Amino acid sequence: MTLTTLRFNQVTPGLDRREVSARYRATVEMAAFADAHGFDLVTLEEHHGADDGWSPSPLSTAAAVFGATRRIGVIVCALLTPLYEPLRLAEDVAVLDHLSGGRLTLVAGLGYRPEEYTALGKDWAQRGRLQDEVLETLLKAWTGEPFDHHGRTVRITPPPLTRPHPGLMVGGSSRVAVRRAVRLRLPFFTAAYLPDLVDLYDALAAEAGFEGGFASLPPERTAMIHCTEDPDKAWAEYGDCFLHEARTYAGWQTADVSSAMASTAATAEELRAEGIYACLTPDECLEVARSEGPLGTLLLHPLCGGLPVDAGWESLRLFADQVVPRLGGEPPSA
Template sequence: MAVTNLRFNQVTPGLDRADVASRYQATIEMAKFADKNGFDMVTLEEHHGAENGWSPSPLSTAGAVLGATDRIGVIISALLAPLYDPIRLAEDIAVLDNISGGRLSIVAGLGYRPEEYAGIGKDWKRRGKIQDEVIDTLLKAWTGEPFEYNGQTVRVTPRPFTDPHPMVMIGGTAKASVRRAVRFRLPFFAAAPLPELEQYYYELAAQEGFEGGFAMLPSAATKMVYCTEDPDKAWAEYGKYFLHEAETYAAWQTPDIESVMESSAHSVEALREEGIYACVTPDELIATAKSAGLTDAIILHPLCGGLPIDAGWASLQLFADKVMPHNKPE
């Protein structure tokens, strides 16, 4: 069986205010639907200053999703931790962890857009050091005990629900991120299928006597799925929305960054051929689910790139009706 995941980033080309509000509201309603229909995970993201409104406030969105659901997990992949005040971030995550009963996971990333740092008054050149300071502060804060911070003795309450702290993974595609994960005794989450980083993580952990950690890599076959009985028709009607998201994301990438989601397509036809975005029939998805391993995921992206909300609901409902009954342990 496959892990079933819903991805949301509330992209809204044109930023019509009513459309923006509708997409955030649809995010919550779709998450409730997924919760009731056995889906495993909701994935949220973080970017700032995007012309299409790409998900600037994932903690707020996570709170709304977690408050509206009972069992589904929420992962923020990635939370740009250096952009936050560490004490407030520790408090916010601890409260969300209590609200959800431990259903929130965080991938702490650095980001790759200097303008996001500039817009929030953070020093891009110090991002690695800031990340270290934030992670160190979070781990100390979540003990519930007093500790020294900026020359003052502080204490963060309440403690998280999860003991010893919520799931936090260090994200990245560089060895420096792996070293940070091992140094803080945390898991590592890669943004691309880079087995050399996975190997490096386990080698370094063994050298440091760190047991119990793990490295997670996305599959090279990762796809954003639109479930439909007629892929040709779906591509004809909705391909422009998939392309909008793909081109937006690709424009942010730099040569030193690797991502399983980076596209080189500049036409709907090329995007379809590339395979990162896929319109897939229920029968094909059933076959995928039956052959999947425990960590393989089917990722539905029901509001992708400004996709009409009713079209997103059609994909989600079809998947729940036709695919989910077959996505069970043998």
């Protein structure tokens, strides 16, 4: 059945403090609503020092979501793991794993903004080494057994609920990231539609005798959806919100970065034509689901780019009422 996902990054152009608070509260409340209405997944992100406050603390946000929900999963895509002290990260994620009952998945990313490394006192040139150290430390720490860390013996308790460890994937768009995933015996999450990297992962995993992994490949065309009865009106009212997010994200990209959400649009009209952001009626959402088949995804983005919270709720409720029940399953009782 089609995977139904909510994306949140709490973007607030202007950074009005009351509005920031409202958007974080709405994130948790919308996640609770989605949990009660049959959605499958919440996706969170991480960036630092963004002018619009783009999601600097996804683990804190995940904790709040888990406290308000009972069944929906949360994926942090991506957690910028080289920016973390690995022992504290191991503890935080182990606790989140217990609080959530095993509903947390992390995609470990390097990031692509050197200024984030500078702001947090990390060396951009050493990002690959830092990534290896953090991931290797997490895997050792989550065993619950003592291990050597920088010349001293440490032990992280409590061990996580999930065995052998909480959900952890290596994210990226490079052959180096693929090799890292196979070496660490972890799944690989491609940042864009890059089937050659999936083939490489499968080949290297076979050579290494690693049978428990997989590579996740996003659709060739990803659409972030605002569900509405009137797409033309929605684009007229909220196109600048969608464009704000698209232009911010594009401004962070470099030529060597591949992303399923990369846009070159300079206007709302160009953005609409690209199809990465889409205002769709319920029937159009269902048509997308039918075209992608049972392994497809519908990705709702109810607070996109500073979209008014009330408009986000209208989109979410319309989708829950008219799309989710027609995807093949009835929403669970609250």
